[in-house]
Each structure stands twice: as C-alpha cells, then as structure tokens.
Amino acid sequence: MKENREKIQELLREKDIRVTRQREAILEVIFESEKPVTATYIFSRLQDGCPNLKLSTVYRNMNLFVGKGILRKLSLGIENNESYFELIRDEHHHHLICIHCNSVLPLDCPLGEFEEKIKEETAYILIDHSVKIFGICPHCQKYSKA
Amino acid sequence: MKENREKIQELLREKDIRVTRQREAILEVIFESEKPVTATYIFSRLQDGCPNLKLSTVYRNMNLFVGKGILRKLSLGIENNESYFELIRDEHHHHLICIHCNSVLPLDCPLGEFEEKIKEETAYILIDHSVKIFGICPHCQKYSKA
C-alpha cells in the first residue's frame, strides 16, 4: 500500500492537481479497489483514516478527477441512482454487472465494425459508447435462489 | 390523435389498470412522441390539457406502467440524472444519443454472438444488456460549432 502513495502523488502532479491529504486518501481507496466505487463507498472507507473528511469533498474531487481524465463516471442504471467511478487505467472496455450483488466485471469491446456501419448510416459524429450486460454471477446463482 | 384514445383505453383495461383522465393524457403524450421522454417533459406537455395534474402523479404512473410492461425505463447517463421512458412496442433495440440535443435514435442490436461467448466464459446467467452510442447528430454538427 505504501508504494501507492508515491504513485498517487506523482499522478496528481502530472495532472497539475494539488496534493492534499484528502485527495491522496480518496485515490488510495480507488487504487485498492478493483471494482468501480461510489462516492459514499469511498467516504465510508475513510471514516477512520481521514476523520473529518466531508462527503462533499469526495464529490468535488471525483468531479475533478473525471475532468482530468483520471476517472471515468459510469451510469450503471442500478436501482438507486448512485454514480460509480473507475480508474481509467487502460484500454477501452465495458461492463458485466451482477444484478444481485452489483459487482462489476470488465468486458472487451464487441463493437467496432458496428460503429463504422452506424457512422455511415446516420452521419453522426460518434464520440463514445457503452455496453452493459446484466446478469447473475455464479456466486449469486448459488447463494440467492430468490 | 383521436384514435389513440381508444387504443389507450383498451391497453389500460388489458393490463388491468383503471382508466383515468391523467393516465390517458400521459400515455397520449408518450404515444405521440417517437423518442423516449422524461416525466417532466410529459408534465410540461400537459400543463394546458390537464391543468392540475401533478408531477408526482406522472411519476407514480410511469412506475406503474413500467411495472405492467407498458414502458421501459432507460438510464441514458445524460448529464442530469433524469430518467427517460419509452414504449415497449417491439423488438429489442438500442440507442444512439446526441450529446448536444439529447435526442435518441433506435439502433439494432449488435450483440448476440458476443453474449454467447460471455455466457460461456463467465458462467453468468445473462438477463439483459444495453448498448448506447453517443455522438453528435447532423443537425447539431451544423448548428452548434462549439
């Protein structure tokens, strides 16, 4: 975990963002989590480590990070309308969402040719897209026969 | 327009929903619109025709209609978190969304084989999916060179 601290500071400087205790803590939580997280998740994870951090600060920084290209905001369309955020580590991918436990898995992008076709047919300028597949993960298949 | 009234009443009876002035009016707006609509859009369209309709009534009925399989609720992930609703007319399809004017066009489904692959690879039970493509429509390309 300690190494993350360094990486995070470097990342922030790279992106011209001031290094504050709060921002380090927030990013640390995000780095430690494989799955996309919500602002309230981060907030609760930091109740101890960063005692008088406010939720509004978390939100403010999530927006900052999204604007700086560090995070991506997902609208997963899960029950409550909470937004999920994930690190932009990487290459383009999509999400497989378990509707029972809300866990999220990455998927490769199946579009490509399809986008070409759409571009030609509609004359839209295509900017981005998202593919979400909803299902029930093996674990929930076992343990929540509802 | 007048013919819709009949269809709507029939639809409501079919689904065991009481026929009220409000519900007819709401569905009429939805039937007249090709694109998915928001609750507030419906509400504003009915300010004249249905004077003391309340927004809460619109929401209540949107939920009812979704529950009865008349409408589908979309989470398009557009700026504000307003939900869009569309008639379930039909076959499975997806959406092409203009990020300037928020208009929505239907798209054919490009998955299929991809889902098969995912099912095998992950052992998830797949339930549903959504594909959204974001872009700029020809009209906005012309008129909003921002």
Place this chain on the structure above:
DNA sequence: CTGTTACTTGCAAGTCATTTGCATCTTTAG
C-alpha cells in the same frame, strides 16, 4: 342510477444523491 369500495389524485412534505456559497485552512510558487 345510486351507493359502496377500492383505487387515484392533489398537495405538501420528505428522501437521496449531488452541488454550492462562504469563511477558514493549506498548498505551493517566489
């Protein structure tokens, strides 16, 4: 037609996620 009953609505207040104004810190460049 009329009454009864159950379902709906209007209205107002309440949630819940997220944002914002402002005074008070903190970071950072000089």
Place this chain on the structure above:
DNA sequence: CTAAAGATGCAAATGACTTGCAAGTAACAG
C-alpha cells in the same frame, strides 16, 4: 517564510423522485 491561489469543512440548496394522507373518482353490484 509568506502571500495568493486553491481546497476543505460546514451548512444550506438543488433536483429528481417518493410518500403520507385526505379528498376525489372509477368500477361494479344492486
């Protein structure tokens, strides 16, 4: 080390949506 640019805490505001309740209305039996 210090000033200024920017962050944060705090509290209140916003916006989408929901809910409790009393009054209104559809539907159905008679």
